[in-house]
Amino acid sequence: QIAYVIPYNTDAAGAMAIRLLKENFRVNVATKQLNAGGRTYPRGTFVVRVTRNNDTVHDAVARLSRELGVNVFAVNTGYTESGDTNVGSENVVALQAPKIVVVADEPVFQPSYGSLWWTLDRYGIEFTPMTINTIRGGGLKNYNVLIMPDGAAGRYSSALGSGGVSALKTWISGGGTLIT
Numbered sequence: 003q004i005a006y007v008i009p010y011n012t013d014a015a016g017a018m019a020i021r022l023l024k025e026n027f028r029v030n031v032a033t034k035q036l037n038a039g040g041r042t043y044p045r046g047t048f049v050v051r052v053t054r055n056n057d058t059v060h061d062a063v064a065r066l067s068r069e070l071g072v073n074v075f076a077v078n079t080g081y082t083e084s085g086d087t088n089v090g091s092e093n094v095v096a097l098q099a100p101k102i103v104v105v106a107d108e109p110v111f112q113p114s115y116g117s118l119w120w121t122l123d124r125y126g127i128e129f130t131p132m133t134i135n136t137i138r139g140g141g142l143k144n145y146n147v148l149i150m151p152d153g154a155a156g157r158y159s160s161a162l163g164s165g166g167v168s169a170l171k172t173w174i175s176g177g178g179t180l181i182t
Contacts, residue, residue, distance in 0.1 A: 005089040006063050007038050007075040008048040014070040017125030019048045021066055023099040024128075028054045034093040039077040048097075049089050070125070100179075101145040105153075106131035109161050114152035134158075138166035142173050149181045 008015050010031075019029050029050055036043040052059060067074045077089055087093045104118055122129050129149075132141055138161075142148060148170075150158065162170070174180055 003052060003078045005052055005077045006050040007043060007077055008072060009043050010046045010048060014072050017127060018066045018070050018072045019097065020100060020127055022050060022062060023097060025062055027059055027062060029097045030094045031097055032087060032094050034087045036087050038089050039075060049094050051089060098146065100147045102129035102147045102149065103132045103142060103145045104129050104149045105134060105151060107133040109134065109153040109157035111152045118149060118151055134161040138162060138169060140169065142178060146177065147179045
């Protein structure tokens with residue numbers, strides 16, 4: 003009646019949160035330890051509030067939890083028996099759907115790129131492969147996550163150049179997330 007709680011203890015749980023976001027459901031994350039439905043969950047646990055989503059949320063949660071093998075807990079009260087972080091707390095904040103770029107050219111070790119591609123594809127998570135040249139030229143403006151697979155650090159540095167590094171710093175300062 004109140005929320006679904008999805009502990010982030012597997013890759014599939016993260017994939018479920020992303021897929022719910024892509025289906026236009028509102029997903030939140032606990033920035034502190036969460037107490038809900040008589041249980042305690044670690045920081046990073048996802049919360050899908052029923053009242054902030056349309057009625058199809060129940061079917062979507064059931065379908066995705068079955069499809070991905072994710073444990074989901076239904077919470078029928080907003081009150082907590084202990085602690086100060088419950089499903090309606092200010093410490094449970096909204097997530098933004100990721101728009102992901104993966105570097106896909108010269109500095110990248112191709113097995114690392116392939117592994118990332120396989121993992122993201124396995125969970126149905128979309129991404130855009132992008133060259134360092136495009137990144138250096140402002141290609142990240144419509145994205146909020148950049149993944150730089152394993153590669154030669156010196157080659158990354160020389161390919162980006164000081165202008166590319168500066169552009170990355172500006173993008174990160176504006177809210178972008180860099181994963182290396």
